Amino acid sequence: MIGYIDKIREVALKLLNEEKVDMVIGYRQGSLPMMTEPCFVKRPEDVETLIWDSNCRINLAAYLMDRKEKIGIIAKGCDSRNIINHLVENKIKREQLVIIGAPCKGMIDNKAIALQFGQDIDEYQETEDQITVKGGGTEKTFQKVDVLQENCAICNHRNPVVYDELAGDLVEEQTDIDRYEDIRKIEAMDIDEKWNFFEDMLSTCIRCYACRNACPLCYCPTCFVDESKPQWVGKSNDPNDTRTFHFLRAFHCAGRCTDCGACERACPMDIPVRLFTKKLGKDCLDLYGWEAGLDPEQRPPLDTFKPDDPNVGMK
Amino acid sequence: MEYMGIDRDRLHFSWVSSAEASKFITVVKEVTASVKALGPATKFVKDRRQVS
Amino acid sequence: MSEWEPKILAFLCNWCSYGAADLAGVSRMQYPPNLRVIRIPCSGRMSPKFVLSAFMNGADGVWVSG
Incomplete structure (x- = not known):
């Protein structure tokens, strides 16, 4: 899942260069480790600010209501379902959207990690299934499955339901939850x-x-x-x-x-x-x-x- | 409502056609009886003295 | 005051139960006096906030009828 970013940037760059969209909604690093914030990329040179990791918790569909411009948007399973909600409720038209699907293996619960770590977190690293945080002279490694958000742990729609591009291969859905x-x-x-x-x-x-x-x-x-x-x-x-x-x-x-x-x-x-x-x-x-x-x-x-x-x- | 902890019998729904006066009476009696059985509502009631 | 009587707020659809209530009245049928009727233009006008508001303002029961 962590390898998605190259593809996301590539697609975003292409969409902006070809003027297929006026802006791409994605995530960028927040001011603290383990925090991301939504970002609205309008110029091709800004696509480098986009990031993707297990902290992209925010539901980007919340930024689509009543938009008039053409939008590229990164969508996890839940985001894509909320996009469909907006389509059903006529809050946005499908023609306006280019959906960059991001098959998701769950986002991590930063509050739970901070609580278990007990120190201020200065640095954060992740691999496919491990999270490492550093701070206060110590470091600790978590298994990603242990620190998933509760709703991600019981998620049964990890793959985006609609998408135009995919940032990575579809993941296996959880069925026995x-x-x-x-x-x-x-x-x-x-x-x-x-x-x-x-x-x-x-x-x-x-x-x-x-x-x-x-x-x-x-x-x-x-x-x-x-x-x-x-x-x-x-x-x-x-x-x-x-x-x-x-x-x-x-x-x-x-x-x-x-x-x-x-x-x-x-x-x-x-x-x-x-x-x-x-x-x-x-x-x-x-x-x-x-x-x-x-x-x-x-x-x-x-x-x-x-x-x-x-x-x-x-x- | 029940999930929140309000007695189910405090809230009733029904279908009565405008020609069904007798069904209306039956339902009124039923509703009144079931609410009466529960006694005065204590939950969700705002204390007016506090509000004013 | 003798026995406690419940206050029941009834939301009645103009075309259905309100008509039934009217008919019951015209036909001089007897029924319990605990209802406080609010006529709504259609049961579709009903909203959960009416119900909660009723309870908050001291109703002992709420009856919605279409």
Whole structure:
């Protein structure tokens, strides 16, 4: 996976030189080791700033909404599914896009590594399946599989679903994974246990809305939390308001969420917000056999009616 | 809702045609009975005294 | 106050259940008085935020009917 960068730069350079696209959206090194930031390359001479490693966690599809220009974009499995979401929801046209697919073996969890390393990290190196970090006079090597982000570890769509170019060979999909173990655990709780579990989980939420802002699905011109006439969600840190926010956000992502993990990554308080979106993902799979972002031609289950749709709790 | 820890019986959905007054009555009775059985809602209720 | 009575917020579709409620009234049928009815132009107008808002504002139950 680490060898992709040459191909990515080559394709990006070609696209820009031939003026097939106005800009290429990719990753560049951030100001700290193990951090990347999105970058928008508009001039051929800038393609050298593009990088690719196991820290390219950000979902680049979040930068596509309502763009007018032609765009080349690097897409991992999850990014490509979110691109399909945008196509389905008419947020961008397929003709505008040149998708550089990057078959992905999972991105690493920098917070987990920092926690296990216990020192400031000054240097970072990776090989195909090992991560080495240095800092404070010591160094430590991790196996990449041990430090994957949780959503990457249970990912079942590693290869991009749509692409025009490929940065490397397609990788093998994980098939023997249990995606919903944690959800089932919560479902098995009784009603008060559930309530207290979420009360506890959300008690640290500071309502910064970073999860919403990072999410490639959240593009409403005015978010329901910002509406004031009527005001659905209070501005205070009342637990009920916090709960409403997380609950409704999850509902807005029902049948659309690709479990890219952007929300959880963005959370400064490390709240596992994916527990909400994943539950609805599981319901969509169980009730409608639907996984988001796999086919641009198919309408999502919540916007179609079929006579044999299940009647959940209807009288 | 249930996943969040709210009793399932507090939220009801149904289909009643405009000609089905008697079904309407049945459903109203059912809904009222099931909510009554649960007692007053304590979760998710904002304390108005705190808000003002 | 004798017995506790629940407050139930009912979201009724203009064309279906609201009509049924009207018919029930015109036909002088008896039913429990715990409902507070909100007429919505169609069940499609329903949004999860209505439900949460209802609970937050003190409803004991919510009934959505199309």
